[in-house]
Amino acid sequence: MKQQGQIIRSYGRRFIVECADQQYDCTTRGKRVDYACGDLVDVSVINKEQAVIENCCERSSLLYRQDDWRTKLIAANVTRIMFVTAAVPTPSEELLNRCLLAAEAADIEPVILINKADLPETADWLARLQPYRELGYTVITVSALHDIEQLLPLVKGQTSVFVGQSGMGKSTLTNALLPSAAARIGDISTALDAGRHTTTHAALYHLDEDSHLIDSPGLQEFGLSHLEATALAGLFPEMRPFIGHCRFHNCTHRAEPNCAIKTACDEGKIRPMRLDLLQKLTNRLVNA
The missing domain is CATH 3.40.50.300 (P-loop containing nucleotide triphosphate hydrolases)
Known part of the structure; x- marks a missing residue:
């Protein structure tokens, strides 16, 4: 029997899924573990306590x-x-x-x-x-x-x-x-x-x-390797007005001359620590 439910606990390879009638202790097909707490999933019920996650519904975020x-x-x-x-x-x-x-x-x-x-x-x-x-x-x-x-x-x-x-x-x-x-x-x-x-x-x-x-569990670091280097500046609200105004259209805002974002930082419109983070992340993504 198949039902749809929501993952309310995530334990790595095990998940607790809440369906309309009850909660199930779930495993996944094969070695797939790319599910998150909050996911809506389809499950195949094995018994009153156990089920298998078949697939994940489209996520809104x-x-x-x-x-x-x-x-x-x-x-x-x-x-x-x-x-x-x-x-x-x-x-x-x-x-x-x-x-x-x-x-x-x-x-x-x-x-x-x-x-x-x-x-x-x-x-x-x-x-x-x-x-x-x-x-x-x-x-x-x-x-x-x-x-x-x-x-x-x-x-x-x-x-x-x-x-x-x-x-x-x-x-x-x-x-x-x-x-x-x-x-x-x-x-x-x-x-x-x-x-x-x-x-x-x-x-x-x-x-x-x-x-x-x-x-969610406590964090000590937050890797951002999934982001695109060219999109980074647009994730900083204070940098958005200056995007597209650099001398070079593919400016990475690191060492290029006449960079609008670096100029804005020199003028006090962008905090130096925020520019430093942009450059640090860009260096890592470009050199990955």
């Missing part, structure tokens, strides 16, 4: 990362990405930038969410993120333990995914939104200044009939 060795699917069919950050443990601004580029490439709306608002270090981190607000990104501050009021309208009617470093409070936020989720919460390792990896698999929760949330 897919968030994934890719390095030189492998591709890692994060979530499918999401409408909003919540980049969960906090002042402690030490946040990575480059990781945030890479996630924003992935969101732009996947055409998924990003939100920068600063958790642990009650920490004294939060004010400095919020100030560092002001340039992203000026670029048009939504930036909100919440406390998973005390006040998530600003988050509620942003998840309403959306399929959202929490993405970010370990220890930033993604699972705590999930618990705050839906206590029955019982997402695992880990302690911060102050000695290593990094959160322990407590969420080891992606999980989808239903907040209400129209609102859904995917909690």
Whole structure:
């Protein structure tokens, strides 16, 4: 018997698929594992507990990362990405930038969410993120333990995914939104200044009939090898007005003379760290 369902847990080679009548522990045909939490799939039911995934339905969106060795699917069919950050443990601004580029490439709306608002270090981190607000990104501050009021309208009617470093409070936020989720919460390792990896698999929760949330494992890096070097500049909102105004039509914005994007950076219209990231990614993609 065949049914259609949605992947609500992803364990690498095993998936939990939620169908109309119940949930099934699923494997896949052959060695195929290119499914993500949130995917709509067709399954062949084996018994009351087990099924086999036959194929994946067309996706409306897919968030994934890719390095030189492998591709890692994060979530499918999401409408909003919540980049969960906090002042402690030490946040990575480059990781945030890479996630924003992935969101732009996947055409998924990003939100920068600063958790642990009650920490004294939060004010400095919020100030560092002001340039992203000026670029048009939504930036909100919440406390998973005390006040998530600003988050509620942003998840309403959306399929959202929490993405970010370990220890930033993604699972705590999930618990705050839906206590029955019982997402695992880990302690911060102050000695290593990094959160322990407590969420080891992606999980989808239903907040209400129209609102859904995917909690994903913590990230320490975000490979962007799947992007095209020629398309990179267009993923930076502040660089878009200068595309096509360089001296050379195939300008890579690295060493070419009369580059409009480098000139804009010299004039203070583009932050140097953003240009540095563009050049770093371009170098890697061109030389791959």
